Amino acid sequence: MQLNSSVAAVVTGGASGLGGATVRALAAQGVKVAIFDMNEEKGEAMASEVGGVFCKCNVTSEEEVDAAFAKARAAHGQERILVNCAGTGNAIKTAGRDKQTGETKHFPLDAFNMIIQINLVGTFRCIAKSAKGMLDLEPIDGERGAIVNTASVAAEDGQMGQAAYSASKGGVVGMTLPIARDLAGDGIRVNTILPGIFNTPLMQFAPEPVKAALAASVPFPKRLGNAEEYAQLALTMITNGYFNGEDVRLDGAIRMAPR
Numbered sequence: 001m002q003l004n005s006s007v008a009a010v011v012t013g014g015a016s017g018l019g020g021a022t023v024r025a026l027a028a029q030g031v032k033v034a035i036f037d038m039n040e041e042k043g044e045a046m047a048s049e050v051g052g053v054f055c056k057c058n059v060t061s062e063e064e065v066d067a068a069f070a071k072a073r074a075a076h077g078q079e080r081i082l083v084n085c086a087g088t089g090n091a092i093k094t095a096g097r098d099k100q101t102g103e104t105k106h107f108p109l110d111a112f113n114m115i116i117q118i119n120l121v122g123t124f125r126c127i128a129k130s131a132k133g134m135l136d137l138e139p140i141d142g143e144r145g146a147i148v149n150t151a152s153v154a155a156e157d158g159q160m161g162q163a164a165y166s167a168s169k170g171g172v173v174g175m176t177l178p179i180a181r182d183l184a185g186d187g188i189r190v191n192t193i194l195p196g197i198f199n200t201p202l203m204q205f206a207p208e209p210v211k212a213a214l215a216a217s218v219p220f221p222k223r224l225g226n227a228e229e230y231a232q233l234a235l236t237m238i239t240n241g242y243f244n245g246e247d248v249r250l251d252g253a254i255r256m257a258p259r
Contacts, residue, residue, distance in 0.1 A: 001080065001146055001239055003029035009081035010034045010072055012059055012126055015042035017200035018150060019085030021227035022234050023050055026081070029235075034072030034079070036065075036086065036126075059086045059122030069129055078137055082130040083148045083234055087119045087168075091161035112164040119168035123149055124175065127190070131183055139187045146238045147183075149176060149192040153249055156194070157256040169194075173247045180245035189244040191237040196251025198225040218252040225250065 001007070009026050013019035014035035020042075023033050027050035036057040037043040047054040053075040055068035072079065095106040127147055134145035151172040158166030172192055180190040197214050203224065206214075215223045233250055237243045 001140070001143055001241065003031050003235070003239060005030040005032065007081065008032045008034070008072070008076035008079040009083065010036060010069070010079045010126075010130060011083045011085060012036040012057070012122075013084075013086035013150075015039045015046050015054075017085070017202070018195065018198065018227050018230045019083070020046055021231040022083050022085065023052065025228070025231035025235055026083075027052060031081065032076040034068075034076060036068050036072075057086075059126060060117045062125070065125055065129060069133065073133065078133045079130060080134065080137060080145045081147075081238055082126060082145070083150075083238075084123045084126055085150050086122060086126075087150060088115065089119075089154075089162070089165040090115060092164070093161050094163050107163060112167075115164035115168050116171070119165070120171040123172055127179060131179075131186075131188055134188050135186055141241070142187050143189070143241060144187040145189070147179075147188065147190045148234045148237050149190070151192050151194045151247065153194050153196045153251050153254065153256060155247075156249075159256050160259045176247050177245045184244070189237075189241070191243055191245070192247045193230060193233055193237070194247060194249045194251070195230055196225055196249070196254045198227060198230065200227060217257075218254045221252055223252075225252065 009031050011019050011023050014023045015037035026033050033052040035043050035046050035054045040056055043054040055071045057064045057068035092107045097104050137144045149172050152169040154162050154166045155169035155173045176192040
């Protein structure tokens with residue numbers, strides 16, 4: 001797919017972090033970008049920076065996702081590109097004993113379900129609605145669209161406390177090939193990136209010794225990943241027409257330890 005001003009894109013979680021870097025990378029190629037995010041202040045600032053449009057959106061809400069796509073398409077037309085970066089995580093052991101009270105407890109199911117709804121169901125919701133719109137596009141060189149999802153290395157080697165997060169990201173990995181097969185006949189490609197430890201806004205709250213230890217755990221290069229490196233791979237998946245149905249780790253060869 002050629003990237004230029006005739007192409008529209010939607011990036012979920014596009015106000016900052018991996019999504020924000022992808023928004024900037026697409027806009028630098030002339031692409032008209034719609035930013036789906038819950039953070040209105042950062043989302044509007046990003047839209048102003050790149051000349052895009054901000055659409056406030058919680059990916060767990062059918063109504064908000066529908067409204068966001070409607071606003072994006074009214075501004076830019078039907079998107080040919082969707083990049084799913086919206087997501088979150090938590091850290092709760094499946095079952096354990098409270099160190100202070102000695103009381104046994106388990107992972108609250110509402111907290112487990114919340115992560116599944118955001119990371120897995122929210123991603124699928126945006127894929128399905130975007131792909132439906134792409135079906136009405138005229139193919140260019142046989143292609144109607146390209147979709148990039150964000151999983152995590154935790155999909156393959158999740159750490160203690162990551163049962164919900166790993167399940168949600170493993171689900172994204174697991175559905176990539178079936179969705180790519182579903183949409184192949186209509187010229188829509190689907191790929192997924194599995195980032196390792198990246199220097200995103202969430203990392204800003206970590207103490208420097210913690211960040212240094214995480215960086216040292218990466219085989220090579222011994223540093224945290226940069227959001228721009230994620231964006232570079234996302235653009236490769238979008239522009240390379242033979243890239244389809246793949247799940248690719250971007251992690252400096254790290255394999256996560258149990259904790």
